[in-house]
Amino acid sequence: MKSYVHGGDVYRHPGVLDFSANINPLGTPPGVIRAARDSMERIRCYPDASQEALRRQLAKELQVREDWLIFGNGAAELIFALAGAVKPRQALVFAPSFAEYEQALEAADCQIHRFFLKEEEGFVPGEALLEEIRRLADTLDLVFLCNPNNPTGVLTDPGLLRKIADFCREAGILLAVDECFLDFVREPQKHTLKDLLPDHGNLFLLRAFTKTYAMAGLRLGYGICSDPELLLRMEMRLQPWNVSIPAQEAGIAALREGEFVDRARRLVFEESAFLKAELEKLGYRIFASQANYLFFKGEDWLGEALLEEKIMIRDCSNYPGLSGGFWRIAVKTHEENQRLLEAVGKVREAWQKR
Template structure:
């Protein structure tokens, strides 16, 4: 069961603070909640199967045509739809990386190759990745910033990857679900390159920045309209509910909320990382709304006894027991987490 277990599984254990899911600690904007609540009055009707109002709002935000956007029941549905529509025979994944890519590929009988990120390089992308972009590949998945490390691929490297894949006819799926939390968001934004790279599909979601995990809403963008049509044909109709569509339209108006959230998370990430390092824990140089670090093998179990849930990363490919990911939350919550860590970790157990 651990193989595909994610963070945010709060339904089997009692807890005080959930650090296992990387959700905006400021919560769901009030306007989004109200829009979802109001839309319940329309629940006697089927949802708009084409998400027209939502796609128009997204097109304005992303500066593209609505026809270049496909909405889904969370980013996960679109990951599975991509694989089902394209039916890749061979795919390349970075490891560690988000488990949903592997799950979707294996469900469709795809051969998976891994580029393993190494601790001796701080789990950073290395240029030798490009050597693995061979002509027999059909698809690659990239997460930028990466989950669980929170690290970015340098822009010049990313564009070179796009070009190599274009020349070798490799589909590029770029997961940008955490981009809104970045201090230098433009350095990781590639929607402006979609016209240059028809092999590129960019994935985003409302889950993290708008704290809408329970409503399930994601979207993908590509200039390849035939790809989007193939993807649409393999998902069930009406997968995006009326409340999710209404909440999405309302969320896109919350620009001030997004800026405020990103600023707070950036400040708290720096503070929290320093506290972990002061305990002699190895911490990855994340730029996202979470921190990836190495601790003792029983840390998650001990934290759970204290009412704190953290993400055990041992089910990521290439990682062993003792690697963890924690969300960045409010200062009060982060102070409580640090107190729990100090209580649990004896000086001799703190790793360099």
């Protein structure tokens, strides 16, 4: 059985400054923490299995119908529920991309086609992606894309993505798009496919509270889809009471934190440019990440050396299509980013003296 490795493993590396998990650099909004803490007085009760209050608030925020929403114990649960509901015979995914897509598809006995993003093209998806979907159209049941992609942070051109959505609708292929990091890109409304939902019942959008509100430990993800039959089949594959009371209350509180998210977005834009410039001065190649993390090529030994300095970055060598020397780092506060840069300079200098 394959072993899937992720960032954020602070349990095996206590005391580290964690750049391996891409969450809000300002942390969890205080109002979210209060809401989760206050809800503990009600944990003797079962959670609302229909998530009515959260559903109502989120639908209002997104300006979508309440019955278009489905909630999960993190976005990962919904990835598995989607694969189990569709039971695709064949599916196409990016490579490199988030491991859970392939893990869920393998669990559903699905044959996986990888569309390899090329280093020489900056890992940017081009028209060849649509051509590959067209080529495989007679056999594909599902296309699972990530926008912006993880670990590269690269966005798919909005025009291309819409052409893919239209073609998949005509060909009877379900298109699932993971938009979990979209809150941290510039002009997210330009890149989301949410406006296509009324006319594209074949479209499923995946999102989460995890990254935007730094709620990874509470597990709260959601999907948006206008196909009631698909959502029903997914619901049948979810555990009852899968979203806890603290998670639901934290989610409701998070939707009131627009100003907090705006501050985090401004910080990410500023610090991303700073980190990119400083790493390029050190000779690293930084790819065109437009999310709250940077993806770059460096020395194979960099991660282990930084761990000795109590800093953890994401080794991307286990992603299909990548080899050793590819790294992903979260964009954090200026002080934390400065500490990372100082540590990188220190370990490079020590290595050169060997």
